[in-house]
Amino acid sequence: MPQVDLSFLPSKLHPVTLQALSRLTSELTTSQPQGLAGLLATSDYATELLTADASLLAHLAKENRLTPRLNLADYTLWCQQALSNENGQLPTDEASLQARLRQFRRAVMLRLLWRDSQFTDQPQQVWQTAAEITALAEVTTEAALAWLEDFYAPAWGKPYPRGTSLTQAESQEVQPLRLVVLGMGKLGAGELNLSSDIDLIFGFESQGETLGGKRSFDNQEYFTRIGQKLIALLDKVTADGFVFRVDMRLRPYGDAGALALSFNALLDYYQQQGRDWERYAMIKARVIAGNKQAGETLLDELRPFVYRKYLDFSAIEALRAMKAMINREVRRKSLENNIKLGLGGIREVEFIAQVFQLIRGGRDTELQERSVRKVLPIISSLGLMPEEASQELLTAYEFLRNLEHALQGLADKQTQTLPEDDESQARIAWRCGFTDWQALYEHLQQTKQQVRQHFDAVIADPDEEQPEPTQIDEALACLWSEQADPALTLEAFQQAGFKQAQASMQVLQTLYSSRAVANMQQIGRERLNQLMPQVLMAVATTQNPDAALERTLWLVEAVLRRTAYLVLLTENPEALKQLVTICAASPWLAEQLAKMPILLDELLSPETLYSPANKSSLQDELRQHLSRIPEEDIEALMEALRYFRHANVLRVAASDLVAQRHLMKVSDYLTYIAEVLLEQVLNQTLRDLTQRYGRPRLSNGELSKGVPADNGFIIVGYGKLGGIELGYGSDLDLVFIHDGHPTLASDGEKNLDSVTWFSRLGQRIIHFLATATPSGQLYEVDMRLRPSGNAGLLVSSLKAFADYQTNQAWTWEHQALVRARVVAGDTLLTEAFNQLRASILSQPRDLKKLREDVITMREKMRANLGSKPGEQELFHVKQDAGGLVDIEFMVQYLVLAYSHKHPELYEHTDNMRILDALAATGVLPQAKVECLQEAYLIYRKTTHHAALEKAGTFLPAEPWVAYRQQVTQLWQELLLND
Structure with missing residues (x-):
């Protein structure tokens, strides 16, 4: 084993690094011992790779792969060599290809971790690392796609535009189409992190069908199948790991949308339904695999959607709203130590750049640049930002991204959160070129403060000037004190308009002397003492200050141990004003806020608080909200759905009470919320069940498409939901109907007969809706209106439902049918249900x-x-x-x-x-x-x-x-x- 001088490392890392070294074989003596020590000190993942294959680093050195720079062409050649055998032949099956792709990725990762450990004093090297990770993503995606096209050609044929004959295809008179793979986010910008996932969108030029195979598919089906196979080749975790985690949720309609769309469908979507956040996302879109020429044409046609020809100052509001949403997520999940999402983090630098791009990119075409680090100097060169500010942001961005690489390289995890243990902190500090963690942390705080100042100057709302306090305000401000004189306190309450001054004074004193307040830590008590005078002044402005004080204190008491909420209210007087207004108006709302203080975030934006969203806006909001949650994290998903419901019901109720919203509009909004949530629950349960059991067979023998609009299943709303008359505490009267084949099974490896498949689907929907999480139930569900009530099947076929309604239903069940309508699910089955409902209701009666x-x-x-x-x-x-x-x-x-x-x-x-x-x-x-x-x-x-x-x-x-x-x-x- 080589003798390694570890004096340059923090002393507590010596035994860790030496222990790692001791597990390797003598083959590593060919590498530089000093460099090897640095590699192992900065990455447990590198230690894991070398422990599994001690010769890997030596092989990289022998093949001259440890050079400072490799470009895309180098990676293309390396990938071809890695995937081919000694005879230059590619694998003959998917399992072998998966293995070689993953082994190639492991070699590249070791090279990059080695390289990063050698340049700890040069933060700008982060861009070379990012470029090489991006090159890895591009060459592996292209190689996997090309292999799949050739491998499945004998069975599936190749896709051609509509109207192409087999003769034209065989003579190559017409070229086959290829999938167009758009890389989004940091992949599109060429700046992937060490452990990034990759955001992709799949498109294809035109509809048509495959030719030359044993079986023909329409192009939609073919490209969906190829896309699914491509994702599996890259994303599936095997014994060799994975190549890249693949995220497809940025595609039109998110998880509910088709996996691959024709260019016409993509253009129609973005032109007619594209949201502001999708404009933001499309700034970085780039063709990374497949038919690049066709992809560039598509991006050219999408450019007017992203960049307006006029100066689009509405982009500031859109990005501000997006940042506010992220900030709420940061507070909700305690992500203050997240260098990407936290205040002054990576995302704020990106927002600063992109607000100029969205506002002016249509006119100043120089701004149509995918890379943030490249666009910052352009912004200053156009006179839109001082050059000093641009340089400060670029320096900050380089530091933050370098720190991000260090965090992810430690264990090959996609994290942006600072470590809490001393050992990891010391290793990260050394990797980033600092003497110790304290030095790095101080530099980080200075950097974040600098970024936040620039962010405030460009995007954040200006602080509103607060009016001078009145004499009554000053008197009330003194009441939250141990030295407050009872007689003066009572007089102050009376002067401020409290009609039950003695009782209100007692309510305040009870909280002040409570055990919960007495047990607060010093910083929490200081925050409470800062907030309470503002609370007293705010409640005094309401028509019923006695009730407003008592109800507001419910929430204050609920958050005594979560003092971040006290700070939120202290630093946002407008939010405190909205809180007091709502509490004065409704004890029910006050209780909801006390039970779920997380809803306080909604008070930060009065313009949305009193303006409930329409259905399309709700769908878009929920889609953005869920896009940040891993698909496999069901618990987080259920909590997110519940938060979405509570937040939007709060908006409706606030609008109802404060803005005097019309009753019919209130019911509309409450119904929209339920419908959007039911659609999402159906989407999620369909996806989960399809992944586990495959797609069910429908009554016509064909496979379900597996998407909500064509899945053979509908959710029928009865009662107030069906009548578009939901109230604040309404439960949901639901009936489930399917169009499954009575005998044929689904197409999964572990299959189910279709009736059982749809029954499981209904059970999972109920589970999503009715399970009690920390935030309660999503909705209480009543299924008693289904055929035969509680004694009947949870999910009925349309035929069985029709038979029951025609021959067995009581009159009250036909009464209920008057208010029945489909609220989510299959389009054709919806039409069939509507026809059945019409025939039942229109029967002549005695x-x-x-x-x-x-x-x-x-x-x-x-x-x-x-x-x-x-x-x-x-x-x-x-x-x-x-x-x-x-x-x-x-x-x-x-x-x-x-x-x-x-x-x-x-x-x-x-x-x-x-x-x-x-x-x-x-x-x-x-x-x-x-x-x-x-x-x-x-x-x-x-x-x-x-x-x-x-x-x-x-x-x-x-x-x-x-x-x-x-x-x-x-x-x-x-x-x-x-």
């Missing part, structure tokens, strides 16, 4: 029998759920006579009674539009319809606000007498009079 059934069911409900005898002074808004359910039953009765004459009656599922249809068809006079609509809206608004105010649904009866009389009179006319 009106006398129908009235009897409706009355009987209604009387049962009143007896079980309404007011009891002796409670005449109370009115149950929903269940008592003349209440909400009476109106719903009358509407359902009329739809069932007259739809055979007026198909317009079953076109809609919400009561307001059905009532409009009843008036339009003359089934009910316009005056009576307006009477019912007025009562219905006021009843629903009352139940909404009762939920927010936690008031229950029993109200004093006297104010409702007139409405009840009108509704009861109509009930009498329609159902009781012959």
Whole structure:
């Protein structure tokens, strides 16, 4: 074993490094001992590679692979040699190719780790390392794709444009198409990290079919299959590891979208549905494999989507919103030590550069540059930023990226988080050219502060000037103190408008003297002392300061051990103002915030807090939110879905209470949230089940496509969900229907018959929705409206559902069908369900029998759920006579009674539009319809606000007498009079 001088390393690393050296064979004596020690000191992964194959480093030295620089051509040649045998032949099966690709990657990684360990005093060398990792990604992707095309050509043929004949293909008159592989993110910029994943998008020129194989496929199917095989060759973890982790979530529609899309489909998507964050992502898009010429044409056509011809200052708001979203994620996951996402980190440098690109790139075409380090000097050369600032950012970016390489090279993990143990810290410090961790950490903090200052100057919102405090404010500010005089405290509360000053003073004193406050650490207590005077001044501005104080203190008490939230409110007076406003308006919302303080992040943006998103915006927001979560982390995914729901319900409720949003809009927004979440849950469960069991066979014998729009499965919403009338605490009434083949099995290695497959799908959907996580359930689910109720199958075939509805269903089940609609799933199955629903609802009925059934069911409900005898002074808004359910039953009765004459009656599922249809068809006079609509809206608004105010649904009866009389009179006319 070579004698190695380790005096240049931190002393505590000596035994670690020596122990690693002792496991290697004498073959390493051909390498420089000093360099070897540095390599092992900076990378456990290198030690792992050499322990598995002690000759690997020696072989690299012998082949002259340890030179300072290799370019793309060098890597192309090296890859060809690594994949071929001694006769120059490529592997003949996928397993062998997988092994050689991974072995090649291990050799390259050892070269790069060796190289990095030799240049610890030159941070700029990070760009050579990044370029070589990018070259590795390009050559392995291209080699794997070319091999797959040739390997599967005999079986699948090769893809050609529509209209190409076999003769033209065989004569090479027309060339076959190739997959176009777009590299996104750091791959597109040519700046991959040591342990990056690669973000890809797959495209192909045009539709058509394959020719010359044993079997022909349409081009969509062929390129999807090739794409799946390509991902497996790169991403699959085998005994030899992996080549690159592959992430396809940046493609149109994310996980729900097709794996490969034609150019026309890509262009249509970005032109019609592309979001701001996708403009940001497409800045770095580059063709890295496949048909590069065609890919460049595609990128040229996409350029107007990315770079506007005008000065697009809206990009600042878009990037600011994206950064705010990341900041919330940082706080939520405690990622302050993450050098990429944390304040002053890598992402902020990238945002600074890209805001100029998105604003001015259409006019100043020099800015259309993928690399951040290359675009920063261009920005200053155009006079958009001082040259000094540009240079400071570039220096900071080089340092941060070099530190990122060091973190990832230690164990070949995709991490940007600083280590906490002394040993790792010392090794990282040495790798980055610092004498110790303290020196590196101090330099890092200075760098982050510098980046943050530049970020604030370009992107962050300007600080708002706060008004001078009044005398009352100053008096209130003194109340959170041990020395506060009780008499003066009471007087201050009274002067500030507290109507129950004594009780409010006691509430404040109880918290001040509580054990929870007494047990706070010093820094936490200091933060609380800084916040509480602001709280008192803020609650004094509300109409009901007593309630506002008590409810706001629920949250303060809930976050005493998570003082970052105290800082958030202290440093963001506007957020504190929104919190107090919401707490004053609704005890329910105050409770939700106290249970989930993470929702405080939503208060930072009043423009979104009081402006709920429409459905397409919700879909886009959720897609971005989930794109940062590993697909295999189901727990994190479930938490993310729950946070999304709570955050958006908070926005709706705030809009409802503070901005006086119309009732119908409130229900629309709450329904949109549920629909978007159901779509995502269906996407996730479909993907999981397909990966495990393959795709099921549909009733026509064909395989499901495995995407929500063509999967043979639908989720039908009943009740308030179906009627687009969800409230704040509504559960979801759901029915699952499938189009699976009754006997044929799925196509997975471990397959299931299709009926069982879809049954498992339904079970998993329920699991996603109803499982209690730390954030609670996503939704409470009621499946009792399915055929035969709780005794029936969880998932029914459409045929079985039709048979039940036609031959066995009770009248109340047909009533329920009035408000049923498909909220997610297969397009063709949705059409079939709608036709079935129409045929059931439009059947002629015996009106006398129908009235009897409706009355009987209604009387049962009143007896079980309404007011009891002796409670005449109370009115149950929903269940008592003349209440909400009476109106719903009358509407359902009329739809069932007259739809055979007026198909317009079953076109809609919400009561307001059905009532409009009843008036339009003359089934009910316009005056009576307006009477019912007025009562219905006021009843629903009352139940909404009762939920927010936690008031229950029993109200004093006297104010409702007139409405009840009108509704009861109509009930009498329609159902009781012959």
